[in-house]
Amino acid sequence: MAVAGCAEFNESTRGVSYSSSAKDNYEHGLDQLKRENWLEAIKLFQYTRSKFGFSKWATLAELGMADAHYGQEHFSEAVEGYRGFIKNHPTHEKVQNGYCAFRIGEAYYKQIPTDWFLSPPSYEKDQGPVQDALRELQGFVTEYGDSPHLGQARKLLDDCAHRLADHELYVAEFYLKRGKPLATIGRLDGVRKRYPGTTVEAEVLLLLGRTYLAMEKPGEARKTFEQLVADHPKDYRAQKAKRYLQFIERRYGTNPHG
DSSP states (O other), X not given: OEETTTEEEEEEETTEEEESOHHHHHHHHHHHHHTTOHHXXXXXXXXXXXXXXXXXXXXXXXXXXXXXXHXXXXXXXXXXXXXXXXXHOTTSHHHHTSHHHHHHHHHHHHTSOOOOTTSOOGGGSOOHHHHHHHHHHHHHHXXXXXXXXXXXXXXXHHHHHHHHHHHHHHHHHHHHHTTOHHHHHHHHHHHHHHSTTOTTHHHHHHHHHHHHHHTTOXXXXXXXXXXXXXXXXXXXXXXXXXXXHHHHHHHHOSSOOO
């Protein structure tokens, strides 16, 4: 079987043919990787590392194995592989440009549970995987500010922050329904402090205004609803805030206190 020019792959194990050339074995593995033949790619990379351990192709094969595990969605093995590569080859281009660190963060992100129509929404589930991804991606953004992967990392980071903010809103609503307004306010304040810039600000303000009403603090509620209308005039929650403002005026007058 001829690949990579005229190189002959004459040693075969379990359906994978190998060459006497480190370069040819690696490139054959890379070709299998591109074809998404993950198992074949791993075998070729493993062979390259075991037979040609002191060549540059063995180093590249080590990274290729991590990529193949990632492609298989074996994310724990992929993370272990990328961490090992960073430790063993700190000056390598794929370490210096942030590729390995980004893939670690991305692998954690891929393990976040998704919404499924027969399951509870993701914001009701354990947020441990989201927090893990957030930690890794924040570390990447801090350490690799000039990486070509920075833009994609920021998108994933923003999504993690939004997911965690949604979870905090879910918990805050839970407390409000159970007559614990102070706990609700604590959660909402936490959202605003820990996840600034997320798109949940309008929801936070609406829930905060409702909480003040539940506490019989119409003055604070009015200020909050007015802020929602002023800051997010096109958000559908602004219309809800206007209806709450009308309710406050009817019940408490134009200058409510409390």
